[in-house]
Amino acid sequence: MVLRTFLRIPVFCRRAFSLHDKAKNVFLARCLDRDPLPHVTLHRAGMSSQTYGVQPFAVYHLKVRLPLSVHVSPLDPLEHPNADKFVVDVNSESDEHRVDVVVKDDEKSVEVTSTSSAEVEGKPLCHIMTPMNYDVAVQVSGAAEARVENMECPTCVVKTEEGDCHLKSIKGMSTQVDTGGGSVYGQGTVLGNVDVSTNSEGSVKLGKLQGQAMSVATQDGTIDIKDIYAELSTLTSDSGDICIGSMHGTSAVETTEGNITIDTVDGDLSATTQTGSVTLYVSRHQLVDVTSEEGDICISVPHELATRLELTGKQLEIDPELRVDNIEDSWDEELQCKTLKGLLNSGNSADLRATAKAGKVSLKAVSWLDSLKLRNKLAIS
Numbered sequence: 273m274v275l276r277t278f279l280r281i282p283v284f285c286r287r288a289f290s291l292h293d294k295a296k297n298v299f300l301a302r303c304l305d306r307d308p309l310p311h312v313t314l315h316r317a318g319m320s321s322q323t324y325g326v327q328p329f330a331v332y333h334l335k336v337r338l339p340l341s342v343h344v345s346p347l348d349p350l351e352h353p354n355a356d357k358f359v360v361d362v363n364s365e366s367d368e369h370r371v372d373v374v375v376k377d378d379e380k381s382v383e384v385t386s387t388s389s390a391e392v393e394g395k396p397l398c399h400i401m402t403p404m405n406y407d408v409a410v411q412v413s414g415a416a417e418a419r420v421e422n423m424e425c426p427t428c429v430v431k432t433e434e435g436d437c438h439l440k441s442i443k444g445m446s447t448q449v450d451t452g453g454g455s456v457y458g459q460g461t462v463l464g465n466v467d468v469s470t471n472s473e474g475s476v477k478l479g480k481l482q483g484q485a486m487s488v489a490t491q492d493g494t495i496d497i498k499d500i501y502a503e504l505s506t507l508t509s510d511s512g513d514i515c516i517g518s519m520h521g522t523s524a525v526e527t528t529e530g531n532i533t534i535d536t537v538d539g540d541l542s543a544t545t546q547t548g549s550v551t552l553y554v555s556r557h558q559l560v561d562v563t564s565e566e567g568d569i570c571i572s573v574p575h576e577l578a579t580r581l582e583l584t585g586k587q588l589e590i591d592p593e594l595r596v597d598n599i600e601d602s603w604d605e606e607l608q609c610k611t612l613k614g615l616l617n618s619g620n621s622a623d624l625r626a627t628a629k630a631g632k633v634s635l636k637a638v639s640w641l642d643s644l645k646l647r648n649k650l651a652i653s
Contacts, residue, residue: 321361324375326382328356331426333381333407340369340386340396341435342412343419346404355403360384364396371398382406417454439478455493475512481505494530513548531567549631553638554624561625568631571624572638578617582625584609585633593637 326332336342340362347357362371374383384400404424411431412418418430421440428444430437433452441460449456449468456468458478465483468476475493486505488495494512501520511529518536525532525541531548534541541560543550549567554560555574562569569585573594581596588610590596599614607629616624626633 321359322373323357323359324373324382326356326358326375327377327380328354330355330380331405331407332358332402333379334358334384334400334402334409335381336384336398336400336408336410336412338371338384338386338398338411339413339416340364340398341417341419342410343397343399343421344408344410344423345399345401345421346423347401349404352403355405358382358400358402358406361399361401362396363399369396421459557622557624559623559625561623563627564629564631566630567628568634569626569628570634570636571626572636572642573616573624574639575637576617578620579615579622579624580619581612581614581616581635582623583613583633583635584611584626585628585631586610587632588612589632589634591635591637594635 334344336344347359349355360371360373362369370386372385372387374385376383382402384398404422406423406425407427408420408423408425409427409429410418410420412435413433415434416432417435417438418432419438420428420430420442421438424443426445428442428447430449431451432454434454435451436454437449437451437456439447439449439456439458439462443463446465447462447467451470451474453472453474454470455475456470456478461480461482462478463482465485466481467487468478469489470476470493471491473492474490475495476488476490477496478498480499480501481497482501484503486500486502488497488507490509490512492511493509495507495509495514497515498517500516500518500523503521505519505521505523507514507516507523507525509527509530512527513530514525514527514532516525516534518538519534519541520538522540523537523542525534525543526545527548528546529548530545532543532545532550532552534543534552537552537554537560538556540558541552541562543552543562545564545567547566548564550562550564550569552562553572554577557579562571575593584604584607586609590612594616596614596616597618599612602611603609604611609629
């Protein structure tokens, strides 16, 4: 008979876990922090970690103002089922990067700031882990970057000066990002209304956007978005290219010097560029209106698309596979352009208009499979 003796676990502990190592026949007990939970500070080379207690299941407003890079991510809900903690880790080579945390339970707010005026050396990082439903407002200065991922927050606001912003799998009502010169990168889906703007050469590269209203604006940087599902979308750039995988809903796209490329348009579209070219595929629409002052326009449509046509340009080219009836040709003396009006597949209540005042307008028949660029992949397989 083997007798096993367990050490008595202190009364103040809320939980205890035992771990049995069969090889060494060792029993370990680990106790969690006592209540109420103050902060616990761990110090090791270049690293400090603080854990704070907050009201269970409450939605706090996280406000971060720091001169160092910030990473916000959720605590594991399985390990913290009561959502009554948050953790602040600071990884810095300098001890002068002190981070001050103020918890205001009555206002349901958490403020993370720094009064340090020391010049940032290396790549100091403040990693904040909170319950996933906290409101997030992050502002970093200098070249510091901001990263927010896997949060289900009502609002997410991020501002940087020269640094980049990284988003990953954000679910909420509103996401706002503003960078002084940095770029904005996204992975996964950003769910909710989105407002992103960059300055200087800052670019935008996002995955899937889904919500009611989307607004993305750059100066010289490119806009590259995989998919947009929204009632209303507005994309603008001064000189950057705009490239969209698929656009659903009503959309307005405008760039001064850049090119516009949209792999699939499912909805209404207004696209305008001054010196760039426009390339797009229209699957379904009520109104598509495309204008290029100096560049070319190439529009691809499925063979069965029915719409009214109005094409204007120095040169007009229509795929012979497309059936256009009731054709009316005219010449604009002022613009020195040709204009063609007609009914594609007998037409319907939809309108497709394209104007290239100094360029060429092409209308091509493309199958749905070709529009998704899958034919080569299927042929290889």
